[in-house]
Amino acid sequence: MSNKVKYSIIVPVYNRPEELKELILSISKQSFKNLEVIIVDDGSQISSREIFQNFKKKLDISYFFTENQGPALARNFGVKNANGEWIIFFDSDCTVPNNYFKILEKFLNNNLIDFFGGPDTLDDSFNDIQKSINFSMTSFLTTGGIRGRKKSIDKFLPRTFNMGVKKKSFNEVEGFSNIRYGEDLDLSYRLSKKGKSSALIDKAFVNHKRRSNLSSFFKQIYNSGRARNFLNNRHKGTFRFYHLLPSLFVIFFILSFLFYLIDFRITLFILIVYSLYFIIIFLSSSFINKNIYIGFLSIITTFIQFLGYGFGFLVAIFKD
Missing domain, CATH: 3.90.550.10 (Spore Coat Polysaccharide Biosynthesis Protein SpsA; Chain A)
Structure with missing residues (x-):
């Protein structure tokens, strides 16, 4: 050799x-x-x-x-x-x-x-928060499988x-x-x-x-959202519709409260859609991790992921 x-x-x-x-x-x-x-x-x-x-x-x-x-x-x-x-x-x-x-x-x-x-995966020694974050970061339901799974909705990078x-x-x-x-x-x-x-x-x-911890996870995801907008501007043609999904999540979440003043039925519809989505998150994570508590935590980490990424992306559009 x-x-x-x-x-x-x-x-x-x-x-x-x-x-x-x-x-x-x-x-x-x-x-x-x-x-x-x-x-x-x-x-x-x-x-x-x-x-x-x-x-x-x-x-x-x-x-x-x-x-x-x-x-x-x-x-x-x-x-x-x-x-x-x-x-x-x-x-x-x-x-x-x-x-x-x-x-x-x-x-x-x-x-x-x-x-x-x-790919990146988790070890059995990881704590419950790390396991729930891992689910949110890798599940096809939350990121489109774009972080390195076998099946992806876009080209692997x-x-x-x-x-x-x-x-x-x-x-x-x-x-x-x-x-x-x-x-x-x-x-x-x-x-x-x-x-x-x-x-x-x-x-x-x-x-x-x-x-x-959840605060450092939010900061990480927020920075990823800001970076995504920068990358879309630097590399023309790399924008994908699903890059907008977290931002749409944030926008409709905020609008649901405003619609309450106009027509409660619109607010109710938005909240039902969100609730059904998070029920699916709960069931999927609970099944994959064989732990109901991690399934519940995955609702929180997925919410933080969408909120942080979406907010970071929107801030970058208007500020960067």
Whole structure:
């Protein structure tokens, strides 16, 4: 086997040493060993250097501390110091199954592609809020299956919680743009415009920890909504009708109260439609998670998801 590194794993981290430790531990257990890990500590107040020290005898691992620039530039910095043919991006709040790179090797040896992505799923150790957020973020009923499931209503676009790209292709498009949110979709769009071929490797999944509280989840989704409007403007032709659905959800929710002053029957109709939808959410999540309480929480997280994304999208239209 060649001594050349096949995969360079880039992990930006900001004040998350414990989560990073879990990710690096899962990478150290891989049966495939021809890889390197590059940690980019993006100006954290809580250093992750100790993680590097603990694993440097078990892995080909490097640690860099930079001033805070955001995840996009942190990943670009990591790629500049990478030696691999393929660049792999994981979020620091993910873990990977022991056979991840074995599955990846088999797929890439049989398919000529330039970049890829895989799904994110949950681990049994996740708490109830994380499981309900996971449902809201991945269910076909809430996102159209666009985050990496086998079935999707649109073309799959890799995202950096679980993404790989040939280093040559990454450099051709000059890496990530200097934007705070939506940088992964922006990269995928630019790679596609360059004629680079992509694939969803559905068996190469990661366990993705969600936000552990509802306020941080709302902030995350709000920023995603604002980023969506930016991406639609930057990449003409990428707008899809379902991008508007969360905003329509917000608009009709607000209008339902205004219609009460005009005709209560209109308000009643809107509330019945919303109620039927959330009953379906409850039943679906309860069945999938085998837990009625998580089903109930999924109503709340789905409401927050639509409210946050829709509000962020609307704010971006009038402000950005």
